[in-house]
Amino acid sequence: MPATPSDVVPDPELACEQEYVTDLYARLDAARELAERRWRQAISWPAVDPQALQERDATVRFHGERMVAFDAAEAGLCVGRIDRADDGGALYVGRIGLPGDDSAQDPALVDWRAPAARPFYVATPVHPLGIVRRRHIRTRGRTVVRLDDEVLTTGLAGSGLTGEAALLSALDASRTGRMTDIVRTIQAEQDRVIRSDAAGVLVVQGGPGTGKTAVALHRAAYLLYTHRERLARRGLLVVGPTPTFLRYIADVLPSLGETGVLLSGLGQLRPGLDARGEESPETAAVKGRLEMVDVLRAAIAGRQVVPDGPREVEIDGFALRLRPVDVTRAQAAARRADPLHNLARPFFVRRVVDTLTKRYADRLGRDVQAGAGLLDREDVAALRREVSEDPGVRSLLAELWPVLTPERLLTDLFADPARVAEATPGWSDADRALLHRPRPSPAHPAPWTPADVPLLEEAEEMLGFDDSAQRARADRDRQRALHRAQETLDVLHGSRSVDLEDEHLEAEVLSAGDLLSAEDLADRQRELDLRTTAERAAADRTWTFGHVVVDEAQELSPMAWRLLVRRCPTRSMTVVGDVAQTGSLAGAERWDAVLRPHVGDAWRLEELTVNYRTPAEVMEVAADVLAATGTGLTPPRSVRTGGTPPVAEVTGEAGLAARVAEVAADLAGGEGTTAVLVPPSRLADVVAALGALRPDVQSGPGADSSLGPVVLVPGEAKGLEFDSVVVADPQGVLDEGVRGLNDLYVALTRATQRLTVLSPGPLPAVLDRLAPAVV
């Protein structure tokens, strides 16, 4: 029995709250209708100049976003109320704020993110913050179905949980395969993180199930609320480890009414690229090292070639020589002009063409500079053009200083061991070999991997983005729009209804063309740009964000950190993760080591200590594995106890897949979601065996536990949770993972209700606590 009373309140109170909640929904409906009306008005505004057009876009977007927020607030609009001491009255807390009738008084509903709502989450009997009672209001649709009260005047410490009854009932619900928001039951230690200052890098370390992901997403919503203007403009980026994970969390921010957030996996951070290729963990680790910056720099320098001896090109029957020293000089001049390879290239080209033109003129027996037979400027220009357009000259220039895309640079580098060797002085042959990748062909497509993305982006920074083609296209589009606009004006001019003979009078009469230039008209006809900030940010690789949230941040390589920090120059970041769950070789063992190269000591740490997912009985087993990792981290304290005790079975090698399938099919026949977590070598067999019993089995990156039982390797299950988990072959998980203990820790802590461990042979020693039944 908790020391803080938490009782179901009888009906009369329910009726009162129903009345209040019904009134709140009426206000919500009114606000939504108003927003819709304003949206309609704004969308039909004539935009007479670019500024008005921008204003129209912004107004349409603003009311559109409000409509989305009002829709999102519909489910569970009001989460509860706090009753203030000294008869300060009740303050209702909800998903959004709704004004009252009198602006001098309390709002009808205060947004959960507003400072006034804070006591709802953090007041305790020991620190009541002027509150005498906290009431959780549960609704189904628009009907109030349950109230849970906590009296805060006892002065007793209590369980340390806020709204324990509401929390426990939320945690006991079956999982749907999608994460939901926790606005109703945010706990005090989580609230502290959510409302922490936006400035600087905040690292949130916490064991499995401590709500790191939930907290990170609510923090994103909080920051958007608190710094709306800045963040709405610059946008907020949430980075997760895998597309599966992103799908799992995708509903949370929209349910909080926020649409301006870009959710992205690391493999999707380069616009236009969806990098999902696979490679060995060792290769990913090498690609993730910071030394790759030097490798890329050397690879680019290696593409600026000085030939061994003189090269000749033939123009109009004359052999023109380009000596190595000419190339060296041209290179030096180009590098002085611009440090970026592609942007420096035009300078290199000009120098080489100048040199060849001069030699051409000399060979023609004339002196370009002075004296008898002086070539005039036009002659020189003609010779220059001839040189620069000559195919032989062009191909020589492409060989000596090619235009490079990041994709071409990396493809050529990885495919050529000699280039790799040249760019990696001091590396071992084994590490060099890890970078090797055959040139893609239809037979070997070799798609880009997530570890390639930071390299491509880094290379783009060094090469310089040659946007001349893009600008030319934009110019052409604009010219076309102008042309169309001019035609429209001409038609208007030609079809004037006044038929005037007097030329003088004609000059006095204004036509559409007099009032409006073709440029204005083209601007007016520009389409509404209603893309959200997130959509615009996703399409623009130079976009920098107002805040970046990184989830499962322990997995990120140093190169990935470099990329993220570049996208967030203000270093306003929230970094959540658990260094005991690091699965990738390139990932973090300690936060300070990871962050120092990018932000020095300018980061602060918050810890989450309570596990809301894993029942205590399961966590005890997982805690032994955590101890064996040697990280020295304390296991989180589980909120829930008394669930189904975890079970283990030794199946024998031959019987493993069939028994896994049988157990998983049985669990999947019940309520909630089911996952089988296996070492990679068992994946195919287990999928086949389970598929025979459950054709809806899911596996791989697209696996969705809301559609059927899933079979995943531990890395794919990171950040996810399931009602029932079967861990198959724990020794295999230990042996096959590059950080096997961490992988096993991740696998064991995915269960919200039931855990079954099936082992082909004796259980690994770290699982001694599970005394297996031999079948």
Ligand SMILES: Nc1ncnc2c1ncn2[C@@H]1O[C@H](COP(=O)(O)OP(=O)(O)OP(=O)(O)O)[C@@H](O)[C@H]1O
């Ligand atoms: N205050 C809360 N109220 C209700 N549910 C909560 C609360 N905090 C966390 N949860 C639930 O606990 C579960 C675990 O949360 P979450 O996935 O955010 O943990 P995590 O720390 O990111 O875990 P992992 O390290 O395993 O990725 C989720 O179902 C989440 O909704």
